[in-house]
Amino acid sequence: MARIAIIGGGNMGEALLAGLLAAGRPVKDLVVAERFGDRARQLSEKYSVLVTSVADAMENASIVVVAVKPQDVDSVVAEFAKNVTAASGDSPEQVLVSIVAGVTTGYVESKLPAGAAVIRVMPNTPVKVGAGASALAKGRFPSAEQVDQVAALFECVGTVAIVPEDQLDAVTAVSGSGPAYFFLMVEALVDAGVAAGLSRQAATDLAVQTMAGAAQMLVDGRSETAGTAVIDTGPAQLRAMVTSPGGTTAAALRELEAGGLRTSVDRAVQAAKTRSEQLRITSE
Numbered sequence: 001m002a003r004i005a006i007i008g009g010g011n012m013g014e015a016l017l018a019g020l021l022a023a024g025r026p027v028k029d030l031v032v033a034e035r036f037g038d039r040a041r042q043l044s045e046k047y048s049v050l051v052t053s054v055a056d057a058m059e060n061a062s063i064v065v066v067a068v069k070p071q072d073v074d075s076v077v078a079e080f081a082k083n084v085t086a087a088s089g090d091s092p093e094q095v096l097v098s099i100v101a102g103v104t105t106g107y108v109e110s111k112l113p114a115g116a117a118v119i120r121v122m123p124n125t126p127v128k129v130g131a132g133a134s135a136l137a138k139g140r141f142p143s144a145e146q147v148d149q150v151a152a153l154f155e156c157v158g159t160v161a162i163v164p165e166d167q168l169d170a171v172t173a174v175s176g177s178g179p180a181y182f183f184l185m186v187e188a189l190v191d192a193g194v195a196a197g198l199s200r201q202a203a204t205d206l207a208v209q210t211m212a213g214a215a216q217m218l219v220d221g222r223s224e225t226a227g228t229a230v231i232d233t234g235p236a237q238l239r240a241m242v243t244s245p246g247g248t249t250a251a252a253l254r255e256l257e258a259g260g261l262r263t264s265v266d267r268a269v270q271a272a273k274t275r276s277e278q279l280r281i282t283s284e
Helices: 011-022 037-047 054-058 071-082 105-112 125-130 144-155 164-174 178-195 200-221 236-244 248-258 261-278
Strands: 004-007 030-033 051-052 063-066 093-098 116-121 132-138 158-162 225-227 228-231
Touching: 004 011, 004 054, 011 030, 011 037, 011 125, 030 054, 037 051, 054 071, 063 071, 063 144, 071 093, 093 105, 093 144, 105 116, 116 144, 116 164, 125 132, 132 144, 132 164, 144 158, 164 178, 164 261, 178 200, 200 236, 248 261
Parallel strands: 004 030, 004 063, 030 051, 063 093, 093 116, 132 158
Antiparallel strands: 116 132, 225 228
16 A cells, blocks of 8 residues: 655644544554644654654655645755655655645646656545545646546545646635635524524534535435436525425525625635635746
């Protein structure tokens, strides 16, 4: 099984580490590089994983996942450039997987030896619980086998979509930032429940379970079958199932529409996409 090096023990690096371990990835196949001593000790004690230097973590790793802040990318890529190994015998060529927002594959490739394999992935924080949504875009040189290997890695912690790299800003705006939109909606629903007379604990319990159940219905609805045909029960169909004509749900939805919910969501996604574009680091 391929050895995975995770460079950076921040929120996303830890989320990926936790998700891979929960999915059954052996701890011996994982190594983490973290420059802050206190954080390194915390990760080592919490996950029983080897935490070491960047150079040592990269050694013998088939997949090197870069999960650092954008300002730290250059130093990590420079270290990878010094240590990158080509395929030889039973050892596969190393592939660098960047999950750093805004850093293009072209930029990383420009810092590496010619032909180095680079893949960019945009996961989201639910990878920590095995329910992530990740989008993968390959650089110029990865083989189909390497793309499949990296996709399989992230499928251990959720779903994977393979997209052109120029769509990753939109991916960031929808699924990368999406959990925060969801949490804000739950927060607002809890507050509204309290205002309607519920205790905060009851409102929280009801809102959280309602959202969890509704999300599961969406997931299950995409895989329902009728004979040999797959029935895609999407959000519009499920919303219609809950909404009785002239009922309480219809009254509530009228208020959400009147308040501009769809417009607000669209503006939020466009704002996140624009900000992602502004933060983009390219080789140009």
